[in-house]
Amino acid sequence: METVHDVQKFKSLIDGEWVESQSSEWFQSINPADTSDILGQFPNMNHEDAVRAVDAAALAFADWRKTSPTKRSSILIKAAQLLDERRERYAEELCREEGKLYGAASKEVARSASTLRFYAQEILSFTGETFPSDDGDAFVFSHREPLGVVAVITPWNFPMSIPSRKIAPALAAGNTVVFKPASDTPLTALRLVECLYDAGLPKGVLNFVTGQASRVSAALTTDVRIRAITFTGSTRAGEAIHSKASLTTRTQMELGGKNPLILMEDGNLEKAVDLTIKGGYGLTGQACTGTSRVIVMRSVYDEFLPLLIEAAKSMKIGNGLDKGVEMGPLANQSQLDTVLSYIELGKKEGARLVYGGEHLTGGEYAKGYYVTPAIFADATQAMTISREEIFGPVISVIPVDSLEEALEAANDVEYGLSASLVTRDINKANLFVREIEAGTVKVNRTTTGNLINAPFGGLKRSSTTTFRESGRTGLEFFTQIKTVYYGGE
Structure with a gap:
């Protein structure tokens, strides 16, 4: 691709650093209402870049999972405040980048902030259960814990609100994230990442990878360190991702509709x-x-x-x-x-x-x-x-x-x-x-x-039908359960 020298270049985020691709290749984000309006250039990341992002997320998980729910919640709340403060500018960029009406774009930014606040609150009371036992000396309960590294792969039609409803519960539950947005709307996705990063996320907890899916998908779908993949897009693409995932990798697919x-x-x-x-x-x-x-x-x-x-x-x-x-x-x-x-x-x-x-x-x-x-x-x-x-x-x-x-x-x-x-x-x-x-x-x-507070998902080939998104139910996908038995001496 020919480089346009007067167009701003943006970077991806890996391990807390804003970086270019090792390939030094770029792609453009173009306004579909006026293709002469170029919003910026973005790194066309390759496989090695994506592996570095997974490395960073895997390394950051040990500390992030131990971070208190109150601390995680406060970061989400701060990020929501930043979205509100920057709403007018972000809505204008979203409108130019995706072609959405300005009013709808403004509502999407506001909805994304509300989603962050929702999960900031929900994680403070999201826990396991206690179970009665015939053994009077036994205390039995379930304990929810984060999975590990989560790959978040999102489409261009709701480039801020769909990532929000995936990233917010993933982070709230204590997971680390590698986020791959659609190449048609990287700037809007970047703005969400900026707010979360500016709100105080430690390095490596959220990593942002841009570029062609064919160049980075293997690292985000086949690496056994990826414990969960949440994807929204076409049924064909979702089935391809689902088929490549490891046995130990959960998948959450929100796909097509008619x-x-x-x-x-x-x-x-x-x-x-x-x-x-x-x-x-x-x-x-x-x-x-x-x-x-x-x-x-x-x-x-x-x-x-x-x-x-x-x-x-x-x-x-x-x-x-x-x-x-x-x-x-x-x-x-x-x-x-x-x-x-x-x-x-x-x-x-x-x-x-x-x-x-x-x-x-x-x-x-x-x-x-x-x-x-x-x-x-x-x-x-x-x-x-x-x-x-x-x-x-x-x-x-x-x-x-x-x-x-x-x-x-x-x-x-x-x-x-x-x-x-x-x-x-x-x-x-x-x-x-x-x-x-x-x-x-x-x-x-x-x-x-x-x-945002009700479960969302489809049946048949519109979804994997295993885990729903949105609402309190949306947290379940990002946690696993241990059942604990305590007995007397």
Whole structure:
């Protein structure tokens, strides 16, 4: 890659030192709304660099695990304060780096701070259990302890909040971390690391490695010193990581989704349109919980579809820093190519493209990865666009005749991350909750979004289904249990 001399160079963090790659290679972080805007250059780390990061984390673990929970908690709280103080600048950078709307970027920084505070509090009461014994002289209890070195590998769509919900519980529980962010959003990830480091983390406790996954993945997935891998990304990448991990390495995989919203005949149509627009086109459709299928009762299909089209037409598309913009660009050229290819495939398979799917190229869109939100009508569950994760602003609208048929269609995919039902009927809602194959189930809510204090994860190929993220449950993945028996003399 040609070096751009007037662009700032950032470094990675290994063993408390900000370092370049041993290969002296760099890559750029580029604004997807305006590709002439380069946010910075980052080290393209190699295998040896990643091994050094694991070495540092392994060495730091002995002391960090003995650090009191109160001390660990105070560092997380201080880091949260720094995120709050730097929120405006970080949100602007996040918007430029990922293409997110400024308001959403600002909320993400705030959510990340809240996540740090949540785990700072939870670790002060997270402990084992005591057990009754028939032996009157015995005292039996379980003791939770940290695992060791944890590899944190994260995507670009939520480049601060997803790392926060993995790194915060890992550190709170006494583990050390090697953090590999997506190469599309290294600056936002770096800002989180800076806050944690500035808050007082000892050297080696958190190590930050940037660059191509192919260059560093072996060190982060096959080294037996890595006791846990927490990953969010595509199902294909997650399965590859899971297959390489050692027998003694835990894996936590939050993967793809093909999330349905079901509209019943008694549902509020205006609400259903609003939920579809927010769930399907928020973050330009690049959320793992995004709405990609709308399964509609045939009796209200002809009334719902024009309302959805009109709402999509009214959306303002542009740079997320501009006032009034409701949908930004796709994150990179690869995402743009993928979305456009699925739109062409949908046409070939016989779905009706009733709105959108246009690649915007002129004027203000000339230097960005922009498409108009796409709506396919009269889709069927057998079509590829209704089965595969597109990860873009493309919605398939599927007509059905009953809730049972809707559930059959909704469940007829390999994924099971999130699902929603729009209805006024509590009995239909209860049936939906029981029968839908999804880890996150919602009624009269968008498929997107989850609380920081509630468990999050999917079923089927959306997750390894072993450990959930978020909430108090999120701490379980980062600890192991010893059962202790004390007896009398």
